Structure formats: structure tokens, C-alpha cells
Amino acid sequence: MNPILVEVLRGNAVESCHAGALAIVDASGAVHTALGDIERPIFPRSAVKLLQALPLVASGAAEAFGLNDAELALACASHSGEPEHVATAAGVLAKLGLTADALECGTQWPSREPVLRGMLARGETAGPLHNNCSGKHSGFVCLACLMARNAGTDPAAFARGYVAAEHPVMREVSAALSAATGVDVERAPRGTDGCSIPTFALPLRSLALAFARAGTGHDLSDANARAARRLREAVARAPFMVGGTDRFDTRVMQAFGEQLFCKIGAEGVYCAALPALGLGVALKIDDGAARAAEAAMAVVAARLLQDRGDLLHGYSHAVLRNWRGIEVGALRPGEALTAALRAP
């Protein structure tokens, strides 16, 4: 069993708790912090979108089709479906001469409630551009278009079915994941992600290593090292694109810029790179709770960045309120997490 990373208080009593595991690794693979089982494979889900976007840049596709910072940041995003996200994804497809019909991520309503309510009040319907993965998928389609151009075939026809593991686009994505993590993902347990592409279960230690590499370029090919830097820069310049209004990743990267790249994944996953420190981070909440993943990531970021500001503390010790706005409880870091991050 993994240790408790985050507790949920109601009044002064612990109401619920979240166990999990955490790996902090440097680019040489040396383990800086290990808490819980960091060797058991876990599905990283959307936490590895930056790694999945490496081929988009490394192949030259992003440059060939003139993708800007916002569009590259959106390729690494789990966005809230706000108008700027939708327009940016549509803009990528327009640069390719394509439309939302090319996306195979499925339809999802915006997670940002005021946006959702506005759409419903206006009688609008959601489409694949509103899907939180529409930027990543637009990037996949962009890569497909470069491949089609190189092969002299029709881009839309070539792109079709790009979510399948055996499609040339997804083979490149899998190869980038294998290169960064040092694990042959073709041999890893495989599932289907929310947006229909394959997701591979990998050890937290390997995921943390991949983000240490993505933050430093160490042990990556020149093309992947440059691509990782370009994507991190793009996200630092356009952090709204990677999440949205009031989202953890957006707010934290707005505050810390290139000091920290972090990205949430479904079912309680977080990955992060701290380039100046040469460290990568990967954590998984056993039960899949996003509230705990964010709180744990906030604790880790505050410790590694030696930050005592309100922003990260507001997540690691988030106040819980009821329907009348009365404060009824709070999150707090578990003792094991605090102890593991104490200066050695």
C-alpha cells in the first residue's frame, strides 16, 4: 500500500484521505525522492502530452505549417474548452486546410462552467474542438499532414485513423515516449485513453526521468531536445492555452514561467519538469482523485522551488466550502509527503 499523500478535513477531523506514490528524478536517472511504489506501471494519461507533442516539433511539422506559441501550447493542453482554446485549435486546422471533421478525439462539452452555461443558454452544441484534447489532436493531424506531403498523398486521407496505435503518426508518438522514458512502450500494458489514442502504463520513476530529460535535453536526440525546449517555451509564453481560467496548470505556470512545467493527467496523475534544478517529477494518486493530485503537486512544487507564496499554498491547503459558502474543511498534505520532501 502507498502512503497517504493528501488528507481531506471536515471541521478538525480527517474525513477522507488519498494514498499515492511520488518520484523525483534527475536527468541522469538518480532518484532524488521516492515515496511509495515508483516501479509499478501507471497510466500517465494526459500528463505526458508534452512528450506526445515532441514529434510535432521534432519532425519539422510545426515549423512547416507555421504553428505559433499558443498553438504549440495547446498541443500540450488539457484545456477547458473556452472560446480561445476552440478558436486556436480551429486555427491550427485552418493552417492545414482542414476542419474539425479531421479530429478523432470525440465530442466533449467545455469543463469551464460559465462557458458551458453560456453555450447552453444560446442553444449551441459542442463538437470535437471543445474536447480538452483538441489541441493535441490538431497537432497529431499537423504531423500527419507533413507526412502526407512528404509521401505525396492526400493529407485528409493520410490522417484518417491517426488515433490507432499502428498509424504512422501514433508510431512516432509512441517512439518519442519510449525514447524519453527509456521504456519500450510497445511492451507496456496498454489502454485506450479518453480521446481514443493508446495510453501505456509506465513506472513513475521512468516518467519522472522523461520529464527531467525534457527539462534539460539530457539523453534526448538533438531534435527531441530542441522540440522539448520549444514546447516548454511555448507553454511558458501561453500558459492559458494549456488549461484555462482558474486551472492549476495555467495559474502555476503563469506565476513560475520557465522555472516549472507541470501537467495534470486523468485519474490523479501529475508530471512536471524543473529545468533549472534538472529534476523531473511524476506522481499518481491511487484512487484517481484530481483534487489530491493538484494538492500533492503544489506541495512538491513549493518545496522544490522554495516557494512560500499564497498560490501553491492555496492548492495544497485548499479550503472547502458548502452550498452556502460556509467553510467546512480543507485539504492538507499527508505526513509522509511532508516528511519525504523535508531537506535531507
Added chain:
Amino acid sequence: MNPILVEVLRGNAVESCHAGALAIVDASGAVHTALGDIERPIFPRSAVKLLQALPLVASGAAEAFGLNDAELALACASHSGEPEHVATAAGVLAKLGLTADALECGTQWPSREPVLRGMLARGETAGPLHNNCSGKHSGFVCLACLMARNAGTDPAAFARGYVAAEHPVMREVSAALSAATGVDVERAPRGTDGCSIPTFALPLRSLALAFARAGTGHDLSDANARAARRLREAVARAPFMVGGTDRFDTRVMQAFGEQLFCKIGAEGVYCAALPALGLGVALKIDDGAARAAEAAMAVVAARLLQDRGDLLHGYSHAVLRNWRGIEVGALRPGEALTAALRAP
């Protein structure tokens, strides 16, 4: 650490898991099944609404104001805010000569998505009647009105502030909880619930005992025993009121009638009574996940009722689909839960 009660699969791999504890107790207090720590106090939240409604009936208030089955079932409910729920809560208040202004549960939008979307599309706003607790609170106000009548004072003025622990209404509710559970709740850890009334942390063993008593009347006062039977009958006759469309509690009680009373609570709690077997059930998922609480309750109900039908199996082994409707995983009972419920 408590054992794993429910696992979440993606493909063939376990992606997430939910630990928890389970108590099944008979009305004499003998433990039928214990899994995990059943002595640690947990906040039962809305899982004890039937117990909180005992004074409404035992006092004679429900009879004095002519509450019917639907209205009594709604007093035990965490409903989805559907039109029938809202109208029924308003109807209770109308019988008291009051309006939604008397409710102190706060405003909550309906949890039933098509209802929410319809309201937004029509430009409507939510109020306290839409709060999932509006039926319980209407019952509290009904009790306050009887107390006011007996004291010869103005009902609305007497009811005001009924959510406070020291209000005469909440004192009756606390006394009923103490009587049913055998624990003096005034000495228990206290928090504020989502609907602003006090919630007391109590051992699962005591909660299971309370529901064994509520199912059998054993060791309850005559008034509370009759009240528990009346409330169970009302819920069995109007199970839609206790939850709503596609809700676990509604569907299961529609199927099993008076064989099973069950009620979910926030943060992963379930309580149930199986009157014919003389058993009470209480379980808590450590991390607070509703998906796991429902799955575990389905496993327990199927085992105790010796049911092999599709309904409970559909919850204990719920299929998970992604944005395109593709099957990506499923829930399944943890080995410890299956083993604990195996015939002795």
C-alpha cells in the same frame, strides 16, 4: 490501512483502486461482516437521512401536516433536482403555509444534466428547492412548525436558524441519531455538512447497527420504530423521490422494494437496511469516491440478497466509456471485498 474494496481497470490493467471499510451488523449488535477498520469514526453525511427524518414522523409532525409517501421519501433523499423533486418539496412547504424562503440548505443546481441544461436553455436559475437536501430540510421545517404550534408561536420565526446544532429541531435530530446508533453524538467529532447542518463522525459498526435497528425496530423506542417503518415504506412506494432518474438508490429500491433500504452519502459513504435479514450495512470509501461506494454497495446487496441479476452487477462491474463511446475499462470488486462476503 483499509483493504481495496473496488478496482478500476483500463484495458486489462488496474488503473486506480479504492480502499475502504465495511460493517454488516445485526440488530443485536453482533458483527456479521467486518472489513477494514469499522471502529474509526467517519462522517456519514447524507447516508443517515432516514435516521435524521425519524423525529419528523415520531413527533407526529408528518401526520399533523398530512405528508404523503412521496413527501416522506423526499425527506430521506439526496435528489437530483428534477421537476418532481422540486414540486414535492414546494408542496411540503405549501402545506406548512411557507415557501422556499424557509429553507436554509443553500442553492444547488440540479445534478441531473438534462434538467440542468433545460433550465439553462430557458434562462432559469436554481434555488434552495433544487438543492439535493431540500426534502430533508422541508421535513426539518415541518417539525419546527409542529413545535411552534405546540408552543403557540409563529412557525416561520420559530423555524429560523433550524440548521444550528442548538436549535430545538436539530437537538431532536441529534437525539434520534444518538438513540439509533447508541453513540452520544454530542461527544462525537463534529463537522458542518454541505447543507449546513451538523454532521457527526461515528464508527461504521455503530452506523450499521443503527440501520439494523431501523430495519427491524429492535432496541428503538416505539415511536422511532414506527417512524422508521413508515419512512421505509414511503421510500419503497416512492423510490424516485429518494434519488431520481438513473440514480443507484432509486433504481435499486425500485427493483427490490422493502427488501432493501439503501442511501448514499457524500465522500464515499453508504448505509443500508435489509429488514427481512435483520441486518444493517455501513461502508466508507477512504478517498471519498462515489463510484466506488456504489460499486461496493452493489456487491454487498447482491451477496446478501443472493441476487444474480443485471442491475446490481451493472454497478459492481460498471463499464467505463470514453468521449467516443468506446469501452475503455470497468470497475470490479477488490479481492478482499469478495472474500469477506463469501459464505462462511
